[in-house]
Amino acid sequence: MDEAGIQKRAARIKLLLMDCDGVLTDGRIWIFENGEDQKGFHTRDGLGIDLWHRAGLESGIISGRNSSVLERRAQSLGVKYLWQGRDDKRHAFADTLAQAQVNGDEVAFIGDDLTDLPLMVQSGLAIAVGDAVAEVKARAHYVTTANGGYGAVREAIELILKAQNRWDELVVPYLI
Amino acid sequence: MDEAGIQKRAARIKLLLMDCDGVLTDGRIWIFENGEDQKGFHTRDGLGIDLWHRAGLESGIISGRNSSVLERRAQSLGVKYLWQGRDDKRHAFADTLAQAQVNGDEVAFIGDDLTDLPLMVQSGLAIAVGDAVAEVKARAHYVTTANGGYGAVREAIELILKAQNRWDELVVPYLI
Amino acid sequence: MDEAGIQKRAARIKLLLMDCDGVLTDGRIWIFENGEDQKGFHTRDGLGIDLWHRAGLESGIISGRNSSVLERRAQSLGVKYLWQGRDDKRHAFADTLAQAQVNGDEVAFIGDDLTDLPLMVQSGLAIAVGDAVAEVKARAHYVTTANGGYGAVREAIELILKAQNRWDELVVPYLI
Amino acid sequence: MDEAGIQKRAARIKLLLMDCDGVLTDGRIWIFENGEDQKGFHTRDGLGIDLWHRAGLESGIISGRNSSVLERRAQSLGVKYLWQGRDDKRHAFADTLAQAQVNGDEVAFIGDDLTDLPLMVQSGLAIAVGDAVAEVKARAHYVTTANGGYGAVREAIELILKAQNRWDELVVPYLI
Numbered sequence: 001m002d003e004a005g006i007q008k009r010a011a012r013i014k015l016l017l018m019d020c021d022g023v024l025t026d027g028r029i030w031i032f033e034n035g036e037d038q039k040g041f042h043t044r045d046g047l048g049i050d051l052w053h054r055a056g057l058e059s060g061i062i063s064g065r066n067s068s069v070l071e072r073r074a075q076s077l078g079v080k081y082l083w084q085g086r087d088d089k090r091h092a093f094a095d096t097l098a099q100a101q102v103n104g105d106e107v108a109f110i111g112d113d114l115t116d117l118p119l120m121v122q123s124g125l126a127i128a129v130g131d132a133v134a135e136v137k138a139r140a141h142y143v144t145t146a147n148g149g150y151g152a153v154r155e156a157i158e159l160i161l162k163a164q165n166r167w168d169e170l171v172v173p174y175l176i
Numbered sequence: 177m178d179e180a181g182i183q184k185r186a187a188r189i190k191l192l193l194m195d196c197d198g199v200l201t202d203g204r205i206w207i208f209e210n211g212e213d214q215k216g217f218h219t220r221d222g223l224g225i226d227l228w229h230r231a232g233l234e235s236g237i238i239s240g241r242n243s244s245v246l247e248r249r250a251q252s253l254g255v256k257y258l259w260q261g262r263d264d265k266r267h268a269f270a271d272t273l274a275q276a277q278v279n280g281d282e283v284a285f286i287g288d289d290l291t292d293l294p295l296m297v298q299s300g301l302a303i304a305v306g307d308a309v310a311e312v313k314a315r316a317h318y319v320t321t322a323n324g325g326y327g328a329v330r331e332a333i334e335l336i337l338k339a340q341n342r343w344d345e346l347v348v349p350y351l352i
Numbered sequence: 353m354d355e356a357g358i359q360k361r362a363a364r365i366k367l368l369l370m371d372c373d374g375v376l377t378d379g380r381i382w383i384f385e386n387g388e389d390q391k392g393f394h395t396r397d398g399l400g401i402d403l404w405h406r407a408g409l410e411s412g413i414i415s416g417r418n419s420s421v422l423e424r425r426a427q428s429l430g431v432k433y434l435w436q437g438r439d440d441k442r443h444a445f446a447d448t449l450a451q452a453q454v455n456g457d458e459v460a461f462i463g464d465d466l467t468d469l470p471l472m473v474q475s476g477l478a479i480a481v482g483d484a485v486a487e488v489k490a491r492a493h494y495v496t497t498a499n500g501g502y503g504a505v506r507e508a509i510e511l512i513l514k515a516q517n518r519w520d521e522l523v524v525p526y527l528i
Numbered sequence: 529m530d531e532a533g534i535q536k537r538a539a540r541i542k543l544l545l546m547d548c549d550g551v552l553t554d555g556r557i558w559i560f561e562n563g564e565d566q567k568g569f570h571t572r573d574g575l576g577i578d579l580w581h582r583a584g585l586e587s588g589i590i591s592g593r594n595s596s597v598l599e600r601r602a603q604s605l606g607v608k609y610l611w612q613g614r615d616d617k618r619h620a621f622a623d624t625l626a627q628a629q630v631n632g633d634e635v636a637f638i639g640d641d642l643t644d645l646p647l648m649v650q651s652g653l654a655i656a657v658g659d660a661v662a663e664v665k666a667r668a669h670y671v672t673t674a675n676g677g678y679g680a681v682r683e684a685i686e687l688i689l690k691a692q693n694r695w696d697e698l699v700v701p702y703l704i
Contacts, residue, residue, distance in 0.1 A: 021219040028216040028325070031245045038214075038390075040380040043373040043417075044465055044485060065219075069383045113220055114350040121351075133220060133330075135347060149380070154485075171487060174466040175473075197571040204568040204677070207597045214566075241571075289572055290702040297703075309572060309682075311699060390566075392556040395549040395593075396641055396661060421559045501556070506661075523663060526642040527649075 006142050009125040010163030014106040016052060017081070017096065017119065018153060020063035020070050022112035023129055026149030029065075039069045040149060048154035049077045051170045055161060058100055062092045064115055093119045110156050111136055112148050127156045182318050185301040186339035190282040192228060193257070193272065193295065194329060196239040196246050198288035199305055202325030205241075215245045216325060224330035225253045227346045231337060234276055238268045240291055269295045286332050287312055288324050303332045358494050361477040362515035366458040368404060369433070369448065369471065370505060372415035372422050374464035375481055378501030381417075391421045392501060400506035401429045403522045407513060410452055414444045416467055445471045462508050463488055464500050479508045534670050537653040538691035542634040544580060545609070545624065545647065546681060548591040548598050550640035551657055554677030557593075567597045568677060576682035577605045579698045583689060586628055590620045592643055621647045638684050639664055640676050655684045 021027055024045060030038040052059055060081025061074055067084065074082045081099065083092035097107065105124035109116065112132040120126035120139060128140035129148035137143050142159065144152040161167040197203055200221060206214040228235055236257025237250055243260065250258045257275065259268035273283065281300035285292065288308040296302035296315060304316035305324040313319050318335065320328040337343040373379055376397060382390040404411055412433025413426055419436065426434045433451065435444035449459065457476035461468065464484040472478035472491060480492035481500035489495050494511065496504040513519040549555055552573060558566040580587055588609025589602055595612065602610045609627065611620035625635065633652035637644065640660040648654035648667060656668035657676040665671050670687065672680040689695040 027219045029219055029222065029249075030214060030216050031248055032214050033212045033244045035248060036385045038382060038384050040382050043379045043381055046381065047465055047467065068385045072383055072387060073381075113223055114347060115223065117350040118352070131327075135350075151483075171466060174469040174487075176470070203571045205571055205574065205601075206566060206568050207600055208566050209564045209596045211600060289575055290699060291575065293702040294704070307679075311702075388561045390558060390560050392558050395555045395557055398557065399641055399643065420561045424559055424563060425557075503659075523642060526645040526663075528646070 006125070006159070007163045009105075009141055010108070010160045012106055012124055013108045013160050013164075014057060015096070015100050015102045016057065016059045016108050016110075016157065016160070017093065017123070018059075018061055018110040019112060019116050020061050020067075021065060022132075022148045023110050024061070024070075024073075024149065024153060026147065027112065027131075037067050037069050039067065039073070041073050042149055042151060042154075044151050045153040046077060048157040049079065051161065052157050053078050055164075055166045055170060060096050060100075062086055062089045062096070062119065064089070087115075088118075089115060090118050093122065108156065108160060110144075110153060111140075125160070127159075182301070182335070183339045185281075185317055186284070186336045188282055188300055189284045189336050189340075190233060191272070191276050191278045192233065192235045192284050192286075192333065192336070193269070193299070194235075194237055194286040195288060195292050196237050196243075197241060198308075198324045199286050200237070200246075200249075200325065200329060202323065203288065203307075213243050213245050215243065215249070217249050218325055218327060218330075220327050221325075221329040222253055224333040225255065227337065228333050229254050231340075231342045231346060236272050236276075238262060238265045238272070238295065240265065263291075264294075265291060266294050269298065284332065284336060286320075286329060287316075301336070358477070358511070359515045361457075361493055362460070362512045364458055364476055365460045365512050365516075366409060367448070367452050367454045368409065368411045368460050368462075368509065368512070369445065369475070370411075370413055370462040371464060371468050372413050372419075373417060374484075374500045375462050376413070376422075376425075376501065376505060378499065379464065379483075389419050389421050391419065391425070393425050394501055394503060394506075396503050397505040398429060400509040401431065403513065404509050405430050407516075407518045407522060412448050412452075414438055414441045414448070414471065416441070439467075440470075441467060442470050445474065460508065460512060462496075462505060463492075477512070534653070534687070535691045537633075537669055538636070538688045540634055540652055541636045541688050541692075542585060543624070543628050543630045544585065544587045544636050544638075544685065544688070545621070545651070546587075546589055546638040547640060547644050548589050548595075549593060550660075550676045551638050552589070552598075552601075552677065552681060554675065555640065555659075565595050565597050567595065567601070569601050570677055570679060570682075572679050573677075573681040574605060576685040577607065579689065580685050581606050583692075583694045583698060588624050588628075590614055590617045590624070590647065592617070615643075616646075617643060618646050621650065636684065636688060638672075638681060639668075653688070 062083045081096045104122045107123045108125040109123040110127045112129045126140045128137045128143045129152040131147040144155045146152040238259045257272045280298045283299045284301040285299040286303045302316045304313045304319045305328040307323040320331045322328040414435045433448045456474045459475045460477040461475040462479040478492045480489045480495045481504040483499040496507045498504040590611045609624045632650045635651045636653040637651040638655040654668045656665045656671045657680040659675040672683045674680040
């Protein structure tokens with residue numbers, strides 16, 4: 001999509017929704033002998049989400065898997081909407097929009113695989129991580145340079161906040 | 177091998193067999209002080225295997241090592257045939273073909289190292305992961321672009337399901 | 353910055369301060385189900401810090417997060433100043449300079465993200481890791497070739513010790 | 529070094545010695561809150577070491593750190609000589625040569641950092657991993673294409689066994 005179209009779409013976003021595995025992580029599912037789970041989130045995505053919230057915007061995560069690890073991470077980052085164990089993510093998406101009182105064109109969704117497509121086509125700004133599958137990249141308005149788990153979420157957040165002319169004011173406290 | 181030859185071989189496949197370490201993972205053997213094991217599987221390989229089963233096809237894993245972690249992952253993905261601790265993988269391969277009632281030319285095998293070679297030469301479609309050793313790559317009908325643990329299995333599954341004209345119907349539910 | 357300017361700044365450094373996540377690690381925050389933490393430090397950064405101390409110089413870590421893992425690593429490396437859980441890192445920086453009795457232009461700081469900027473602008477030598485965010489790279493005197501967690505700290509240490517003509521004497525014991 | 533010189537050196541090797549962190553692993557020191565250790569070894573290095581032993585040759589690991597994890601891995605691979613917690617690795621090296629009844633020119637040593645240099649200069653074939661520090665690469669007879677933890681040891685083993693005309697016979701069992 002052309003740059004101007006992306007900027008226009010980004011300028012309307014009020015709610016950032018995203019998948020977990022492959023978006024907030026590099027897609028690897030780590031399993032231990034006792035069945036426990038482990039996930040690797042990125043510190044620079046974390047600060048990005050923090051800046052997003054400080055801009056007065058809301059965020060949510062819709063994951064196909066179940067993990068108490070994700071619950072911990074979402075809570076520490078102040079992510080308001082969290083849905084897990086969703087093979088079909090459509091209901092979670094609709095419920096979140098209703099609760100947040102936003103329309104589809106006010107939502108940005110970041111995904112990496114087929115299960116994210118139904119939500120991406122309903123979103124004003126559909127973002128694919130750099131290593132998303134071909135079908136997801138083909139239907140995204142924007143594909144991040146960074147891969148999932150290595151700053152893709154941060155890159156998406158900067159894109160939107162800059163389109164909304166909010167980035168500079170958020171960065172100022174670090175420059176003085 | 178020429179593209180037409182690969183397509184012809186892929187069109188006949190009914191059973192997907194694969195190694196674990198270096199194919200479903202990036203080859204790293206993680207060990208803890210208490211002797212416990214950990215493995216990193218990829219979420220996008222997982223959805224690929226899920227689509228494979230939904231196409232009515234069967235899958236199996238033949239591993240040289242023993243790991244309860246692999247057992248958990250195989251079970252959650254619905255992998256029907258699982259063999260572990262096999263220094264010589266030939267018997268497991270023969271038994272699986274007998275149980276599944278398929279011939280060698282109906283089997284695709286994905287491998288990365290020398291121990292996979294005896295199974296690859298008996299398989300209708302022998303696939304090497306992108307970072308397989310030279311001997312394995314040289315004898316494979318197809319070498320994936322992706323490395324083991326980073327989507328090589330997903331890539332192999334897409335190749336076969338597309339050759340069988342099954343891919344589009346499997347993806348349709350995500351496009352509406 | 354020009355090479356001569358970097359050398360001049362490096363020659364004055366007496367204290368090396370750095371961030372942890374994204375600098376001593378690759379930025380990934382690993383979380384377990386029980387809430388435990390894990391971090392991956394690099395062995396070659398470790399030997400670099402060891403050489404730094406053998407040169408009679410001091411070091412410190414100022415981290416935004418809290419982690420007993422970092423405490424263990426810092427202690428085993430003999431890092432003298434350790435501050436954790438610092439959203440605003442300015443006080444920790446000022447306190448460390450007072451304790452170490454050095455001026456800002458005698459401090460090198462290695463960072464990767466916005467929270468490090470206030471300390472970098474007060475440091476005689478501001479170093480960004482290779483995968484730092486754009487704002488940090490733009491304000492650094494030097495950007496390492498290596499990414500955080502993969503030798504960026506070692507590279508910074510070599511740069512400074514070579515500028516101080518100390519590197520060769522430190523390496524000699526390994527050459528005989 | 530010229531190809532012929534490397535081949536000549538490799539043809540004499542009877543004992544393979546190597547560092548652990550940064551050679552058998554990618555150099556990352558993983559620490560948990562309870563102080564436990566974790567290491568990531570590579571499955572394809574493992575098969576390489578196995579082939580080395582089947583060729584009737586011996587191997588050993590000389591590590592600067594202490595880790596029960598390394599002990600487990602060394603034991604499962606049948607590595608005969610294991611030394612840990614060696615800041616100065618020279619005594620371990622000399623003792624191993626005496627026990628194995630070999631001369632320095634019959635030893636290959638694979639290293640990544642300064643602490644390995646004193647052993648490399650005493651070895652008939654000094655090998656640096658692809659991401660070794662500059663001083664180590666400069667003094668190595670051979671630098672592997674692969675980085676530590678990602679097949680560097682396998683590459684070194686193949687180089688030597690091929691120079692000794694042993695590789696083909698070891699691979700034959702997998703080709704039939």
